[in-house]
Amino acid sequence: MSTSRIYLDNAATTKVDPNVLAEMLPYFSDKYGNASSPHSAGSEAREALEESRARVAALIGASPEEVIFTSGGTESDNLAIFGAAMKKGKGHIITSCIEHPAVLNSCEYLEKNGFQVTYAPADSDGIVKLDALERSIRPGTFLISVMQANNEIGSIQPIREISNLAKAKGILVHTDAVQSAGKIGIDVNSLGVDMLSMSSHKIHGPKGVGALFVKKGVQILPISRGGGHEKGLRSGTENVSGIVGFGAAARLAKESMGEMERVKKMRDRLMGGLLKVEDTLLNGSRTQRLPNNLNISFKFIEGEGLLLLLDAEGICVSTGSACSSKSLKPSHVLLAIGRSPEDAHGSLRLTLSKFNSDGEMGKVLDSVPRAVERLRSMSPFKSDSQMKQFSDKHATHEDDEHAGIH
Amino acid sequence: MPAYTDKVMDHFMHPRNMGELTDADGVGMVGNPTCGDVMYIYIKVKGNRIDDIRFKTMGCAAAIATSSMLTELAKGKTIEEAKKISRGDVASSLGGLPPIKMHCSNLAADALHKAIEDYENKKKA
Numbered sequence: 374m375s376t377s378r379i380y381l382d383n384a385a386t387t388k389v390d391p392n393v394l395a396e397m398l399p400y401f402s403d404k405y406g407n408a409s410s411p412h413s414a415g416s417e418a419r420e421a422l423e424e425s426r427a428r429v430a431a432l433i434g435a436s437p438e439e440v441i442f443t444s445g446g447t448e449s450d451n452l453a454i455f456g457a458a459m460k461k462g463k464g465h466i467i468t469s470c471i472e473h474p475a476v477l478n479s480c481e482y483l484e485k486n487g488f489q490v491t492y493a494p495a496d497s498d499g500i501v502k503l504d505a506l507e508r509s510i511r512p513g514t515f516l517i518s519v520m521q522a523n524n525e526i527g528s529i530q531p532i533r534e535i536s537n538l539a540k541a542k543g544i545l546v547h548t549d550a551v552q553s554a555g556k557i558g559i560d561v562n563s564l565g566v567d568m569l570s571m572s573s574h575k576i577h578g579p580k581g582v583g584a585l586f587v588k589k590g591v592q593i594l595p596i597s598r599g600g601g602h603e604k605g606l607r608s609g610t611e612n613v614s615g616i617v618g619f620g621a622a623a624r625l626a627k628e629s630m631g632e633m634e635r636v637k638k639m640r641d642r643l644m645g646g647l648l649k650v651e652d653t654l655l656n657g658s659r660t661q662r663l664p665n666n667l668n669i670s671f672k673f674i675e676g677e678g679l680l681l682l683l684d685a686e687g688i689c690v691s692t693g694s695a696c697s698s699k700s701l702k703p704s705h706v707l708l709a710i711g712r713s714p715e716d717a718h719g720s721l722r723l724t725l726s727k728f729n730s731d732g733e734m735g736k737v738l739d740s741v742p743r744a745v746e747r748l749r750s751m752s753p754f755k756s757d758s759q760m761k762q763f764s765d766k767h768a769t770h771e772d773d774e775h776a777g778i779h
Numbered sequence: 780m781p782a783y784t785d786k787v788m789d790h791f792m793h794p795r796n797m798g799e800l801t802d803a804d805g806v807g808m809v810g811n812p813t814c815g816d817v818m819y820i821y822i823k824v825k826g827n828r829i830d831d832i833r834f835k836t837m838g839c840a841a842a843i844a845t846s847s848m849l850t851e852l853a854k855g856k857t858i859e860e861a862k863k864i865s866r867g868d869v870a871s872s873l874g875g876l877p878p879i880k881m882h883c884s885n886l887a888a889d890a891l892h893k894a895i896e897d898y899e900n901k902k903k904a
Binding site for chain 1: 842879
């Protein structure tokens with residue numbers, strides 16, 4: 374089954390590259406030392422740790438000592454935001470309304486605990502509005518956290534411009550680069566950021582490893598305390614085998630950045646083909662977009678059914694529909710860019726990797742329109758006006774019922 | 780994504796009685812597009828029995844499966860019997876639904892009751 378599977382959910386996670394796995398294996402069986410131990414087994418692990426740190430740093434143009442290893446993107450985001458907030462003690466944070474929950478929920482927690490937070494809006498392309506963000510800066514603002522590229526619609530954010538706004542006022546800038554690292558070139562110095570989050574498993578490395586770039590001189594506090602590992606910012610015995618995998622994945626990603634051109638060509642072929650299906654909407658920007666991301670809303674159907682029909686054909690995708698979420702709410706990103714809940718329910722996210730082939734795209738271009746057609750044949754609606762007419766006359770008010778089971 | 784029973788997946792992948800009845804004696808429409816689930820149930824009544832029934836549904840796999848299941852439960856039943864078909868009957872006939880789907884995606888019985896109401900109103904008129 375898995376040999377014929379077409380995996381187009383690489384924004385969720387990626388396949389570990391066989392070369393990455395090969396580099397990791399000795400660190401489970403032979404080189405299992407604790408990197409803090411002074412004996413030879415420890416120094417073996419320590420050397421691997423530092424080599425990996427250099428490789429991860431190289432992917433983003435940082436110095437190795439600026440890379441703090443964590444358990445993944447979520448922890449990196451938490452360390453950046455809580456670390457900066459605890460150092461500061463009080464004040465104002467600016468983020469955007471299209472952030473990953475790791476950032477949004479961290480900011481919401483701080484908001485309930487004495488901090489002030491502004492959620493900058495995004496335009497219809499999914500790009501954070503710089504002018505609105507600039508207007509929200511105030512004397513107490515100490516942190517701006519905006520993702521480099523959105524995880525659902527792939528829209529690339531103007532991080533350099535945000536850094537320029539912040540630098541003049543002494544505000545820290547954090548960016549979540551979990552989706553962008555390895556897909557687009559990153560140079561932390563030209564981006565001008567103070568902190569940047571990364572995750573290993575989005576770039577064909579193992580799960581459970583990530584990193585936070587903390588620019589030299591930037592002061593944050595740890596969120597977990599213990600033996601003082603990772604410059605005191607992340608105590609706990611280092612996950613050496615995982616970190617070796619992350620390092621290997623980072624090196625491969627940097628070396629094979631050219632592969633993204635091929636990925637983009639496949640994505641463009643999918644985009645062109647799928648947008649030919651009637652009553653579709655492209656979610657996100659056409660140009661300011663990650664090369665491997667495609668997100669389309671198919672009107673008058675619901676995404677979970679589409680996902681399951683495609684899964685039955687061996688195609689793995691994702692949707693922003695409420696029905697596939699734990700909360701029964703449609704994607705906050707799609708709503709933030711102005712999509713109606715109806716159109717958000719019918720969204721499909723296809724995210725590619727270097728392991729996809731042109732032949733697979735042909736199959737997807739055949740399967741997706743057929744699945745859409747099949748669900749549309751079951752749908753009572755063929756137009757927005759039919760749907761509106763129904764809503765005005767017959768819609769039952771489900772909101773109260775939904776509220777009870779959230 | 781909730782885990783569905785084989786029966787739910789069977790009704791989703793192979794829906795029964797899908798379509799419209801242009802000469803329906805009663806039509807029931809329920810749901811809300813903003814929630815992602817809308818169901819239309821069409822019934823044809825002959826001699827106080829549901830002679831034919833069809834559905835059209837926009838919604839998740841559970842919404843489509845419950846619609847399909849409902850049509851099987853209602854077909855051939857008398858109006859009085861059909862009125863007694865509940866949301867719980869539909870869910871248990873499918874071997875159960877994930878708890879999160881019990882409310883929003885399990886509207887087919889409501890749509891049937893509305894279709895019967897529509898039929899009875901038309902008969903009175």
